[in-house]
Amino acid sequence: MKVYDKKDFPVAQIRRFLEPGPIVLVSSAWSGRNNIMTMGWHMVMEFQPSLIGCYIWSENHSFQMVRDSKECVINIPTVDLASTVVEIGNSSGRDIDKFATFKLTARPGTRIGAPLIEQCYANFECKLVDSSLIRKYSLFVLEVVKAHVARSPRYPRTIHYRGDGVFMISGENTSRYRKRFKPQNL
Amino acid sequence: MKVYDKKDFPVAQIRRFLEPGPIVLVSSAWSGRNNIMTMGWHMVMEFQPSLIGCYIWSENHSFQMVRDSKECVINIPTVDLASTVVEIGNSSGRDIDKFATFKLTARPGTRIGAPLIEQCYANFECKLVDSSLIRKYSLFVLEVVKAHVARSPRYPRTIHYRGDGVFMISGENTSRYRKRFKPQNL
Numbered sequence: 001m002k003v004y005d006k007k008d009f010p011v012a013q014i015r016r017f018l019e020p021g022p023i024v025l026v027s028s029a030w031s032g033r034n035n036i037m038t039m040g041w042h043m044v045m046e047f048q049p050s051l052i053g054c055y056i057w058s059e060n061h062s063f064q065m066v067r068d069s070k071e072c073v074i075n076i077p078t079v080d081l082a083s084t085v086v087e088i089g090n091s092s093g094r095d096i097d098k099f100a101t102f103k104l105t106a107r108p109g110t111r112i113g114a115p116l117i118e119q120c121y122a123n124f125e126c127k128l129v130d131s132s133l134i135r136k137y138s139l140f141v142l143e144v145v146k147a148h149v150a151r152s153p154r155y156p157r158t159i160h161y162r163g164d165g166v167f168m169i170s171g172e173n174t175s176r177y178r179k180r181f182k183p184q185n186l
Numbered sequence: 187m188k189v190y191d192k193k194d195f196p197v198a199q200i201r202r203f204l205e206p207g208p209i210v211l212v213s214s215a216w217s218g219r220n221n222i223m224t225m226g227w228h229m230v231m232e233f234q235p236s237l238i239g240c241y242i243w244s245e246n247h248s249f250q251m252v253r254d255s256k257e258c259v260i261n262i263p264t265v266d267l268a269s270t271v272v273e274i275g276n277s278s279g280r281d282i283d284k285f286a287t288f289k290l291t292a293r294p295g296t297r298i299g300a301p302l303i304e305q306c307y308a309n310f311e312c313k314l315v316d317s318s319l320i321r322k323y324s325l326f327v328l329e330v331v332k333a334h335v336a337r338s339p340r341y342p343r344t345i346h347y348r349g350d351g352v353f354m355i356s357g358e359n360t361s362r363y364r365k366r367f368k369p370q371n372l
Contacts, residue, residue: 013349019226020346020354021207040205043229045241045323053239053325055231082363090368133319137231137327139239155348160206160356162341163199165364165372168206170346171357177268178351182276186351 001103001119002080004150009122011050011144017076017122018044018052020170022158023085025075026056027106029114030065034106035093036117037062038085040161042074050144052126058138061093066140070128071112074142075120079157079169111146121156122149187289187305188266190336195308197236197330203262203308204230204238206356208344209271211261212242213292215300216251220292221279222303223248224271226347228260236330238312244324247279252326256314257298260328261306265343265355297332307342308335 018024026037041055052074056063066072077085084102091098099106105118109125116123125148130141150156160168178186204210212223227241238260242249252258263271270288277284285292285301292301295311302309311334316327336342346354364372 016349019207020348021205041230043239043241044227045325051323053229053323055229083366086363086366089371090366137237137239139231141323155352155354162206162359163202163372164361165367166341166359166361167363168341168356169358169360170354172355173348173352174355175350175352177272177353180269180272180276181351185275186349 002078003118004121006123006148006150009147009149011147012048014050014124014144014147015044015047017149017156018042020158021160022076022170023161025077025085025088025117025120026054026062026066026072027075027115027117028062028065028069028072030069033093034097034099034115035062035065036088036098036104038089045141051129052142052144054140054142055138056140063138066128067131067134069113071114072126072142073109073112073114073116074124074126075117076122076156076158077120079159081119082159082167085159116148122147188264189304190307192309192334192336195333195335197333198234200236200310200330200333201230201233203335203342204228206344207346208262208356209347211263211271211274211303211306212248212252212258213261213301213303214248214251214255214258216255219279220283220285220301221248221251222274222284222290224275231327237315238328238330240326240328241324242326249324252314253317253320255299257300258312258328259295259298259300259302260310260312261303262308262342262344263306265345267305268345268353271345295332302334308333
């Protein structure tokens with residue numbers, strides 16, 4: 001499997017990787033065990049602090065782990081991991097150790113206890129900063145406190161879920177409209 | 187400009203178009219005036235009721251219009267509208283009538299007073315069902331009450347914002363992983 005050479009990245013700019021809407025992997029740790037889930041429902045909520053909103057279904061094993069540890073990592077997989085992403089979504093951390101089963105490498109977080117997934121293009125270490133919307137909406141408000149992003153390629157080939165078993169793979173990247181943007185909209 | 191032939195679409199399945207993360211256009215009406223804004227920060231929050239969370243900055247003219255009318259339409263533009271999407275983001279409804287300026291057609295909503303943008307691939311008529319998170323997070327919780335989606339193509343070529351003036355255009359669609367999904371994950 002591909003291993004990316006990553007560098008520190010400004011947390012206020014992680015929207016560059018989440019706003020296009022990729023499927024992400026959420027890794028967490030609690031009571032001496034790690035887990036990973038596949039997630040498609042997330043949004044950027046603020047630049048600074050760097051806030052992300054995400055939906056974790058209460059039936060997911062990760063729900064309790066993230067809620068109780070108050071930490072997780074948002075990892076961005078690329079298309080080479082698509083099969084693994086599906087298998088992670090098909091299985092439960094109640095039954096298996098997903099890092100071991102799917103031969104993924106858990107790298108220690110630098111600011112939190114949850115593990116980074118080495119094979120992903122980017123890893124965003126997050127703290128749960130608002131748990132008040134979990135009961136009503138299963139909505140976790142996370143703050144990205146540390147970001148690690150691959151040095152290349154500049155734009156990852158990410159996978160985006162269309163439902164019904166269909167993935168869209170990110171396509172052409174263009175800056176041909178860039179000169180038309182007002183500076184404050186960049 | 188392209189005009190799509192649309193049909194009614196089940197509101198519980200609109201995640202198929204929003205979960206991949208496209209830039210959308212939000213249209214609204216208030217006090218006899220229409221407006222449109224460009225939006226990239228949104229997420230699916232529930233299938234049924236069909237809930238969407240979205241961030242509207244308080245400085246946007248649409249902020250007050252959606253908050254006070256308690257309605258809006260989420261429209262999905264395709265890549266042929268990319269220049270228009272940028273210009274809509276660059277301008278303010280305080281200064282211009284965006285439908286007239288950008289030669290877009292306002293079609294009346296069937297369940298709400300806000301107008302649909304005829305030239306977009308899909309139109310989701312929404313009601314603001316929870317305004318309690320607007321003050322703290324600029325987060326609008328919307329319920330899709332009616333959906334109109336183009337009959338073809340099956341998968342639209344949408345635009346996704348990477349920040350810094352760069353768009354990603356949706357690429358290949360594949361169901362090659364479909365048979366590996368557990369039915370409940372479709």
